[in-house]
Amino acid sequence: MCDGQVDGSGAAGARPSRRAVLGTAAVAGMAAFGAVGAPGRALAAPAPQGGERTDARTRLVLLGTAGGPVPIAERFGISSAVVVGDRTYLFDAGRGSASQYVRAGLPLKSLKAVFVTHLHADHTADLFNYLMLAQASPDGDALVPPVQVFGPGPAGAMGPPFAGPRPVPDVNPDNPTPGLKDLINGSLDANAYTFNIYGREGATPIHPESILRLTEIDVSRTGADPLKNRAPRIRPFTVFEDDRIRVQATLGAHGLVFPAFGFRCETPDGVITFSGDTAYHENIIELAHGSDVLVHEAVSVDYYKDKNQNAAFIEHLKEAHTDVTQVGDVARLAGAGKLVLSHLGPAKPSMVPDRVWYQGARKSYRGPVVVGNDLVTVPLRGKRG
Numbered sequence: 001m002c003d004g005q006v007d008g009s010g011a012a013g014a015r016p017s018r019r020a021v022l023g024t025a026a027v028a029g030m031a032a033f034g035a036v037g038a039p040g041r042a043l044a045a046p047a048p049q050g051g052e053r054t055d056a057r058t059r060l061v062l063l064g065t066a067g068g069p070v071p072i073a074e075r076f077g078i079s080s081a082v083v084v085g086d087r088t089y090l091f092d093a094g095r096g097s098a099s100q101y102v103r104a105g106l107p108l109k110s111l112k113a114v115f116v117t118h119l120h121a122d123h124t125a126d127l128f129n130y131l132m133l134a135q136a137s138p139d140g141d142a143l144v145p146p147v148q149v150f151g152p153g154p155a156g157a158m159g160p161p162f163a164g165p166r167p168v169p170d171v172n173p174d175n176p177t178p179g180l181k182d183l184i185n186g187s188l189d190a191n192a193y194t195f196n197i198y199g200r201e202g203a204t205p206i207h208p209e210s211i212l213r214l215t216e217i218d219v220s221r222t223g224a225d226p227l228k229n230r231a232p233r234i235r236p237f238t239v240f241e242d243d244r245i246r247v248q249a250t251l252g253a254h255g256l257v258f259p260a261f262g263f264r265c266e267t268p269d270g271v272i273t274f275s276g277d278t279a280y281h282e283n284i285i286e287l288a289h290g291s292d293v294l295v296h297e298a299v300s301v302d303y304y305k306d307k308n309q310n311a312a313f314i315e316h317l318k319e320a321h322t323d324v325t326q327v328g329d330v331a332r333l334a335g336a337g338k339l340v341l342s343h344l345g346p347a348k349p350s351m352v353p354d355r356v357w358y359q360g361a362r363k364s365y366r367g368p369v370v371v372g373n374d375l376v377t378v379p380l381r382g383k384r385g
Contacts, residue, residue: 058084058269058380060293060340063100065372066347067277067297067321069122075347076100076374077122080295082265082272083110084244090114091263091274097126098133104375108134109144113240115247116151116180117276118260128187131212132194135204145206146213150239150247153216154179155258157226177226180216215239217249219259224251226258231278236264236287244268250287252278255320262287270380273336277343279319280326288334292380295372296331297343298324300352300360321345324357328365339365342372 061083064076077094081101088110090101102108111130117123127149134143155177161167170176178186188195188208198204217239223232231253240247246266254260254277262276262284270292275284277297288294299321304314317323322330324341331339341357354371361369370378 058082058267060272060295060378060380061104061106062295062340062342062372062374062376062378063097063104064094065342065344065374065376066094067122067299067343067345068347069095069120069125071095072348074349075344077125078343079126080274080342081106082245082267084267084269086110087112087244089245089247089265091265092117092123092276093125093127093130094122095125098129099126100374101130104377108137108141111143111147112242113148113150113247115240115261115263115274116149117252117263117274118254118257119152119178119180119183120257120277123277124183128184128191131184131208132187132191135198135206135208135211143211145211147211148240149180149184149212149214150217151180151214152259152261153218154182155226159227159256180214184212184214217259217261219251222251224259230254230256230258231260231281231283234283239263248287250283252276252284253281253319254278255316257320264288264291267380270337272380273334275322275330277320278322280322280330285330285334288330288336290335292337293340293378294331294334294336294338295340295342296327297322297345298327298341298357298361299345300324300356303346303352324360325363328361328363328369331361331365331367336367338368338370338378340370340372340378344372 061081063079063081066072066075066077076096078092079094079097079100080091081104082089083106088106089112093114116127130143136142158177175182195204195208222234224230231251234251236248236250238246239249244267248264249261252260252262252275260276260278262274262278264271264273264287271290272293272295273288273291275296278284299317301314301317301323304317327341339361341361344357346352357371358369370376
């Protein structure tokens with residue numbers, strides 16, 4: 001298979017890698033600011049296929065709603081599914097995502113594509129688990145290749161720490177900023193024994209490298225830079241499209257992380273936008289313009305201030321995340337029909353109760369607000385509802 005790369009120049013390019021786990025890009029778009037128009041509208045309803053119910057609705061399923069990598073009992077790691085008829089599209093795969101996917105009653109064979117906002121562990125902890133654990137099943141429910149995966153390429157460089165000297169040396173200094181391809185290839189190498197034994201025992205019917213088709217989203221032509229300008233003002237650009245959904249991306253501002261994406265998912269029943277991890281940014285407001293549902297991260301800066309966190313950490317929160325009181329501004333300015341708060345930090349209800357999240361968002365947004373909890377489903381009924 002060949003490497004895939006969606007870029008911002010309107011073309012899908014290819015480049016060699018040490019092993020081909022990747023496939024060609026599906027659709028690319030113009031990413032440079034001013035190169036394309038506003039985000040598109042909902043797609044036309046698809047024709048029924050393969051016995052699919054004609055009254056199928058699109059729905060958002062919150063698989064995990066916690067921000068940050070620390071395991072907690074009340075919420076699993078950040079992950080959401082958009083279900084359109086008999087197809088499922090996954091946005092991020094944090095801690096517990098694969099188990100929550102099954103708990104939500106979603107068939108593994110329905111998974112068609114995965115979109116990774118950025119490569120922080122709380123968004124990728126379960127990404128490889130889908131490949132490692134869902135190849136075969138006694139009831140026949142398993143991943144059906146190819147499952148397309150879209151996410152960041154290598155950052156290329158890292159900025160200085162927020163305050164003071166770097167406390168520890170870099171891990172893997174020969175490749176300190178790996179991208180999506182390296183993440184999956186390295187995980188395959190580390191788990192070769194498992195796959196090889198399973199193959200010999202007949203437990204895995206196909207080679208794991210034939211299941212995923214990975215595409216790194218190239219932002220080199222957007223004017224973005226990992227050191228000087230990680231989130232320039234750009235227009236949304238298309239990274240994927242089939243006969244059910246169209247997915248557009250933009251750059252968010254997530255501290256030192258580069259690139260960090262937000263995604264807009266246009267479906268026959270409406271539009272769902274995912275902010276990804278980001279500070280308040282006009283790119284996200286444009287991406288979410290006219291969305292039926294905006295799923296936006298939220299932090300409570302006041303909580304951490306009340307706990308006397310140091311100034312450097314508070315500054316990090318402001319540069320990398322959006323305070324819950326600002327999330328309402330994003331939803332209002334985007335004209336979003338409904339706001340869903342997710343990737344909550346802190347995520348423990350004993351620290352910040354749901355009512356506090358709700359009240360914070362409602363300070364500047366008067367539409368419906370859903371405080372994200374695991375396995376909550378938000379339906380999109382569109383014009384057919």
